[in-house]
Amino acid sequence: MIEAALLGAGGRGMFAYGEYARKRPNEIRFVAVAEPDEERRTRFAEQHGIPEERRFETWERLLAHPKLCRALLVCTQDNDHYEPTMRALEQGYDILLEKPMSTDPSEALAIARRAEELGRVLTVCHPMRYSPYFQEAKRIVDGGEIGRVMTVQWTENVGYWHQAHSFVRGNWRNAGQSSPMILQKSCHDMDMLQWLIGTECEAVSSFGSLSYFHEGNAPAGSAARCTDGCAVERTCPFSAIKWYYNEKTDFVQRAASISNKLEDRWEAIRTGPYGRCVYRCDNDVVDHQVVNLRFEGDVTVSFTMTGFTEENARTFKIMGTEGQIRGNEERNELEVKRFGGARRMYYPEQVEGGHNGADTMLMSEFVKQLERGAPASLTSGIVSAKSHLIAFAAEASRRSGRTIDMKEYIESL
Known part of the structure; x- marks a missing residue:
């Protein structure tokens, strides 16, 4: 059994990885936690005994002690990944690191390189690689069912409610406080694309902006908060009263672990960040963005990330020299059509856990990797850093209006 410590008992640490340990105590056990929020720290500590x-207010205090266990899970906020990870590597911890690795491209590379130099396990939380759904897509591509991949259309449907929750009102609304949205939300997708295509990305161009979620689009009669007598609250699709008080009570845990008591929920949306009008927040990340990619072998990719969708799942079309794959993650469906030939439908195995079971499979692989003392079977820190650099390059292109040559970009770091 692997003993582990957790830095950051927020949503991912508490529910994705903490729950795995609670359900599989024979595989992994948490023996220490660092979390500045007393309620969350106590809750996690009590759940895991x-x-x-061994309950610490900060990661600095936890890492000030001699090595406490085998593994460390770094689930702090985006801007607080680099320093604790580097210090933990030096202390001998094997690490599961939440994405993004860092909000700085040079730091992401430095983390990966240092882990290799020290011979430490570094698994970055790109769980989609571990999803049975995307594993099946990879098997189809590598098996040659559609011939050689030439073109990919890939869409990250963020979902209108997810955009409002996470990227307008929530923790990832402001790039200076967290990271650019293309990095925070879509380094997953950059990783999936380089994995499925199987070659290096050569060039990147991107366009995108914050076009809708700002005060210029606030409806007449709206207020600073949904609880402040907003004249359009009842018909607004982004109403905080609708999402956090009345209908969507599953959001209570996601929104800063608000109590299930109605009076506590009301107070939270009356005074906290999740009760603000979506047109009057301090958000600055994009609400839609496109990225064009060229990979080795003349493979071209058109990637779209948008907050203006009803669905909240990835859809894609992978086009090869002998056929195509259409994918809809939400429906767990893969359609393969060979040119002039058969049409096959695949419905991959579904596993319990977040991200359609991907979180479960990620933790399972991390534990197995530590037990067998072998390199990761699906990815590595260096590979994850490369996919991060594609996202960083996309943001550089969006801001500059230039096409980014990836080789030159990496050398400049």
């Missing part, structure tokens, strides 16, 4: 002396 962590003694008082």
Whole structure:
């Protein structure tokens, strides 16, 4: 059994990885936690039987102690990944690191290189590689069912409610406080694309902006908060009263672990960040963005990330020299059509857990990797850093209006 410590008992640490340990105590056990929020720290510690002396307010205090266990899960906020990860690597921890690795491209590379130099396990949380759904897509591509991949259309449907929750009102609304949206949300997709295509990305161009979620689009009669007598609250699709108080109570846990008591929920949306009008927040990340990619072998990719969708799942079309694959993650459906030939439908195995079971499979592989002392079977820190650099390059292109040569970009770091 692997003993582990957790830095950051937020949504991912608490529910994705903490729940895995609770359901599989024979595989992994948390023996220490660092979390500045006392309620979350206490809750996680009590769930996992962590003694008082191993409950820390900050990651600095936890890492000030001699090595406490085998593994460390870094689930702090985006801007707080680099320093604790580097310090933990030096102390001998094997690490599961939430994405993004860092909000700085040079730091992402430095983390990956240092882990290799020290011979430490570094698994970055790109769980989609571990999803049975995308595993099946990879098998189809590598098996040659559609011939040689030439073109990919890939869409990250963020979902209108997810955009409002996470990227307008929530923790990832402001690039200076977290990271650019293309990095935070879509380094997953950059990783999936380089994995499925199987060659290096050569060039990147991108366009995108924050076009809708700002005060210029606030409806007449709207207020600073949904609870402040907003004249359009009842018909607004982004109403905080609708999402956090009345209908969508599953969002209560996601929104800063608000209590299930109605009076507490009301107070949270009356005074907290999730009760603000979506047109009057301090958000600055894009609400839609496109990225064009060229990979080795003349493979071209058109990637779209948008917050203006009803669905909240990836859709894609992979086009090869002998056929095509259409994918809809939400329906767990893969359609393969060979040119002038058969049409096949695939419905991959579904596994319990977040991201359609991908979180479960990621944790399972991380534990197995530590137990067998072998390199990761699906990815590595260096590979993850490369996909991060594609996202960084896309943001550089969006801001500059230039096409980014990836070789030159990496050398400039």
